[in-house]
Amino acid sequence: xxxxxxxxxxxxxxxxxxxxxxxxxxxxxxxxxxxxxxxxxxxxxxxxxxxxxxxxxxxxxxxxxxxxxxxxxxxxxxxxxxxxxxxxxxxxxxxxxxxxxxxxxxxxxxxxxxxxxxxxxxxxxxxxxxxxxxxxxxxxxxxxx
Amino acid sequence: xxxxxxxxxxxxxxxxxxxxxxxxxxxxxxxxxxxxxxxxxxxxxxxxxxxxxxxxxxxxxxxxxxxxxxxxxxxxxxxxxxxxxxxxxxxxxxxxxxxxxxxxxxxxxxxxxxxxxxxxxxxxxxxxxxxxxxxxxxxxxxxxx
DNA sequence: TAGCGGACGATAATAATTATCCTTTACAAT
DNA sequence: ATTGTAAAGGATAATTATTATCGTCCGCTA
Numbered sequence: 001x002x003x004x005x006x007x008x009x010x011x012x013x014x015x016x017x018x019x020x021x022x023x024x025x026x027x028x029x030x031x032x033x034x035x036x037x038x039x040x041x042x043x044x045x046x047x048x049x050x051x052x053x054x055x056x057x058x059x060x061x062x063x064x065x066x067x068x069x070x071x072x073x074x075x076x077x078x079x080x081x082x083x084x085x086x087x088x089x090x091x092x093x094x095x096x097x098x099x100x101x102x103x104x105x106x107x108x109x110x111x112x113x114x115x116x117x118x119x120x121x122x123x124x125x126x127x128x129x130x131x132x133x134x135x136x137x138x139x140x141x142x143x144x145x
Numbered sequence: 146x147x148x149x150x151x152x153x154x155x156x157x158x159x160x161x162x163x164x165x166x167x168x169x170x171x172x173x174x175x176x177x178x179x180x181x182x183x184x185x186x187x188x189x190x191x192x193x194x195x196x197x198x199x200x201x202x203x204x205x206x207x208x209x210x211x212x213x214x215x216x217x218x219x220x221x222x223x224x225x226x227x228x229x230x231x232x233x234x235x236x237x238x239x240x241x242x243x244x245x246x247x248x249x250x251x252x253x254x255x256x257x258x259x260x261x262x263x264x265x266x267x268x269x270x271x272x273x274x275x276x277x278x279x280x281x282x283x284x285x286x287x288x289x290x
Numbered sequence: 291t292a293g294c295g296g297a298c299g300a301t302a303a304t305a306a307t308t309a310t311c312c313t314t315t316a317c318a319a320t
Numbered sequence: 321a322t323t324g325t326a327a328a329g330g331a332t333a334a335t336t337a338t339t340a341t342c343g344t345c346c347g348c349t350a
Contacts, residue, residue, distance in 0.1 A: 019347060055299040094268045109265055120254055122282035123239045131274040137267035200330045
């Protein structure tokens with residue numbers, strides 16, 4: 001007997017040309033429930049609850065695999081470590097230069113219009129990653145500045 | 146006797162409230178001559194030619210000090226290590242997702258229009274940091290893809 | 291279901307950065 | 321100019337994040 005989740009994950013793996021394993025499935029489903037920009041260590045801690053014997057190396061290897069095969073997106077990092085993007089919508093980031101907190105902002109709320117097509121030097125554009133650097137509301141009220 | 150450079154660096158230090166040392170002066174003047182986004186190791190290698198006894202730790206400590214006190218700007222990193230921005234003009238970055246090379250692009254060449262003022266959540270905007278993710282010309286011709 | 295290549299787990303190794311600790315220097319007050 | 325003190329430098333140990341290695345085991349195709 002095979003659950004719906006397992007069946008669809010098996011298909012997802014096939015689409016992306018990777019083998020389906022128990023660890024990968026738990027990893028994938030755990031990550032899907034996480035919000036924000038989890039670090040490998042945070043993912044590891046969560047997955048360990050379901051698969052206690054899992055190795056941190058496996059978490060790293062599969063996060064990379066997911067990113068390379070396009071299952072998840074790696075975000076441009078302002079944290080000190082690799083982070084994965086759990087928000088599937090087109091969006092960008094507001095980075096507080098004081099407390100380093102990173103908040104998502106929807107692309108339409110940003111009101112940015114970029115030139116599509118090609119850029120100087122024959123660079124082929126895949127996507128834009130915009131970081132808005134500034135001061136978040138919390139830090140503004142904290143110091144009054 | 147004191148050279149003009151030394152005199153002005155002494156002033157710079159005073160303005161930023163930091164002590165003036167020989168190592169700091171050489172570090173500062175060396176970095177000013179470097180282009181692109183040098184890594185601490187690269188800066189270290191260069192400075193070593195002038196001050197062979199300098200320690201890598203000193204380079205790190207002072208790069209941080211320069212960034213914190215506003216002498217130089219830290220760039221959002223897509224390299225694996227901390228980089229300092231040596232281009233004073235308003236510009237953004239094109240990041241090759243294949244070879245990781247980062248090239249500057251002038252703000253006007255990017256042709257983006259941003260909404261100034263405040264964003265959702267009361268976030269006060271200081272500046273935008275745009276990374277254009279894509280494939281550079283070299284990697285395009287290398288694989289033909 | 292057999293066989294093989296890839297995946298897993300444990301852990302060593304590496305890279306980047308930071309902390310420690312002792313010596314030396316810069317700077318302000320004398 | 322002299323000196324006291326806090327900060328800076330140098331050497332290196334420690335830490336953190338990540339990757340490589342390697343023997344064993346499992347998923348997938350024939």
